[in-house]
Amino acid sequence: MSKETRAVGIALLSTVVFLAVIATVITRSPGWDTFKEFFLDPTIYRDSFAEIATAFKLNVRIFLIAEAIILPAALLLAVLRSLPGPVFFPIRALAVVYADLFRGIPTILVIGMLGFGMPSLEIAWIPKSFVFWGIVSLVLVYTAYVSEVYRAGIDSVHSSQEAAARSLGLKHTQTLRYVVIPQAVRRVIPPLLNDFIGLQKDTALVGTLGVVEAFKQTQIDTSATFNFTPYLVAATLFVAITIPLARFTDWLVARDRKRQQAGRLT
Amino acid sequence: MSTHNPGDPGDPGDRLKPVAAVPDGMALQVDGVHKSFGKLEVLRGIDLEVREHEVVCLIGASGSGKSTLLRCVNLLEPIDAGRIVVGGEEITARGTDLDRVRRKIGIVFQSYNLFPHMTVLRNVTLAPRKALRLPRAEARARAEALLDRFGLADKRDEYPDRLSGGQQQRVAIVRALAMEPELLLLDEVTSALDPELVSEVLDVIRELAAGDMTMVIATHEMGFARDSASRVCFLDEGTILEEGPPARIFSAPREPRTQQFLQRIVDAGRL
Numbered sequence: 001m002s003k004e005t006r007a008v009g010i011a012l013l014s015t016v017v018f019l020a021v022i023a024t025v026i027t028r029s030p031g032w033d034t035f036k037e038f039f040l041d042p043t044i045y046r047d048s049f050a051e052i053a054t055a056f057k058l059n060v061r062i063f064l065i066a067e068a069i070i071l072p073a074a075l076l077l078a079v080l081r082s083l084p085g086p087v088f089f090p091i092r093a094l095a096v097v098y099a100d101l102f103r104g105i106p107t108i109l110v111i112g113m114l115g116f117g118m119p120s121l122e123i124a125w126i127p128k129s130f131v132f133w134g135i136v137s138l139v140l141v142y143t144a145y146v147s148e149v150y151r152a153g154i155d156s157v158h159s160s161q162e163a164a165a166r167s168l169g170l171k172h173t174q175t176l177r178y179v180v181i182p183q184a185v186r187r188v189i190p191p192l193l194n195d196f197i198g199l200q201k202d203t204a205l206v207g208t209l210g211v212v213e214a215f216k217q218t219q220i221d222t223s224a225t226f227n228f229t230p231y232l233v234a235a236t237l238f239v240a241i242t243i244p245l246a247r248f249t250d251w252l253v254a255r256d257r258k259r260q261q262a263g264r265l266t
Numbered sequence: 267m268s269t270h271n272p273g274d275p276g277d278p279g280d281r282l283k284p285v286a287a288v289p290d291g292m293a294l295q296v297d298g299v300h301k302s303f304g305k306l307e308v309l310r311g312i313d314l315e316v317r318e319h320e321v322v323c324l325i326g327a328s329g330s331g332k333s334t335l336l337r338c339v340n341l342l343e344p345i346d347a348g349r350i351v352v353g354g355e356e357i358t359a360r361g362t363d364l365d366r367v368r369r370k371i372g373i374v375f376q377s378y379n380l381f382p383h384m385t386v387l388r389n390v391t392l393a394p395r396k397a398l399r400l401p402r403a404e405a406r407a408r409a410e411a412l413l414d415r416f417g418l419a420d421k422r423d424e425y426p427d428r429l430s431g432g433q434q435q436r437v438a439i440v441r442a443l444a445m446e447p448e449l450l451l452l453d454e455v456t457s458a459l460d461p462e463l464v465s466e467v468l469d470v471i472r473e474l475a476a477g478d479m480t481m482v483i484a485t486h487e488m489g490f491a492r493d494s495a496s497r498v499c500f501l502d503e504g505t506i507l508e509e510g511p512p513a514r515i516f517s518a519p520r521e522p523r524t525q526q527f528l529q530r531i532v533d534a535g536r537l
Contacts (some may be wrong), residue, residue, distance in 0.1 A: 164379035167340050168393035169369030178392060180385050
């Protein structure tokens with residue numbers, strides 16, 4: 001038996017034993033039968049799935065729209081914070097205040113304040129849609145986070161790269177665009193994905209405004225059936241999106257690394 | 267050259283003519299340049315003149331100011347006092363367009379500083395295309411001719427990480443040459459290389475010298491300085507302590523500090 005086969009065998013065995021122990025402890029717990037009835041009802045799972053999946057489409061839509069705005073907006077914010085010289089001080093200061101503010105306030109509060117607050121101003125041209133304000137809130141909060149990620153990436157590109165670009169006569173903006181930002185973005189793809197996943201999950205908070213997205217639909221179903229199995233349905237749907245996203249990013253990062261470094265050791 | 271420069275004695279074609287054909291061809295003038303980093307004064311009044319087609323080697327211990335001087339000439343570091351004139355234009359004057367000046371002064375760094383996310387060809391064509399606004403085909407043709415000339419044609423589509431140190435440094439030199447600079451600054455370009463890779467880079471520099479490229483070279487390669495420089499300047503604690511033709515500097519240095527420095531080099535078996 002080769003070393004690899006043995007290692008795989010051991011990993012498999014220990015996993016089986018580990019899972020068996022957990023399953024035994026849970027299924028032997030005094031409340032197991034009640035738990036099974038209220039959280040793991042297969043009939044209710046099947047029956048509520050379609051409805052919650054339909055509502056979940058709204059979560060995906062909110063996520064996609066918000067992300068499409070956040071990615072460029074956060075990059076712009078990060079670049080504004082990196083502008084050199086005293087002339088740009090007010091811009092840098094504003095960017096700092098914004099980032100501090102929206103990273104400091106809980107997302108659910110921002111959604112509540114904007115979602116209930118803005119429409120109540122009753123200004124004709126201000127949209128009254130809860131979904132609209134939910135998206136605006138998520139964009140404001142996550143742009144603050146994502147700009148910090150970009151900024152860390154920009155800072156991580158060694159100053160010698162900038163020196164090389166500037167010494168060739170490239171302007172500051174050209175240096176950022178062609179030399180610094182492409183390298184920075186590649187480095188921050190994994191932490192960016194973390195924020196993607198966070199955003200995808202936080203779309204559920206828009207439900208607090210009464211918008212029927214997956215979480216709100218789950219609550220409706222739960223109170224209609226007095227059974228919590230719909231929670232499991234919603235969880236399944238969220239995970240079905242976020243896990244492939246994580247694997248995709250791993251693949252992207254690995255491909256990029258391979259392309260730049262293949263043959264380095266030969 | 268896309269930049270207009272009154273008082274500039276030559277368009278790029280002039281570089282190919284012999285020295286005598288260019289009267290008053292002053293490529294670089296450094297007058298009383300001072301530069302401090304915080305409390306540390308790195309340059310304490312540097313005066314240096316480099317004529318067109320001259321190859322000037324700056325030697326001296328680490329920390330003597332060689333690299334800082336080159337970075338100041340390329341305006342990567344602002345100077346505190348003095349002035350620098352390149353091709354008749356005072357580049358340290360207020361309101362000088364730094365990007366335009368840098369386009370005519372090339373610099374190559376000790377650590378290559380290639381752009382790791384771009385292929386060799388893109389590394390070389392980026393600045394000609396974006397800073398000189400050359401059409402893609404023209405920038406590409408120029409890059410390919412240079413890569414070919416320095417034996418890098420087959421590395422065109424490689425990423426820098428896949429090249430040896432010597433190849434990377436040659437690409438860095440080609441990248442600077444693609445801007446067709448009037449003046450090329452080389453900052454200890456062989457110091458980061460494995461010993462067996464040094465000569466391929468020095469060969470490139472010798473070929474440039476033979477092609478009449480004006481160069482200022484900070485170097486620890488004393489053999490190269492002795493054989494290839496038109497003039498050698500010994501820097502010590504931020505001043506040029508002694509300068510002259512390499513034959514004299516290396517065989518009969520006048521200043522005690524120069525003698526000490528060269529003795530240490532000889533003792534280390536490096537000359």
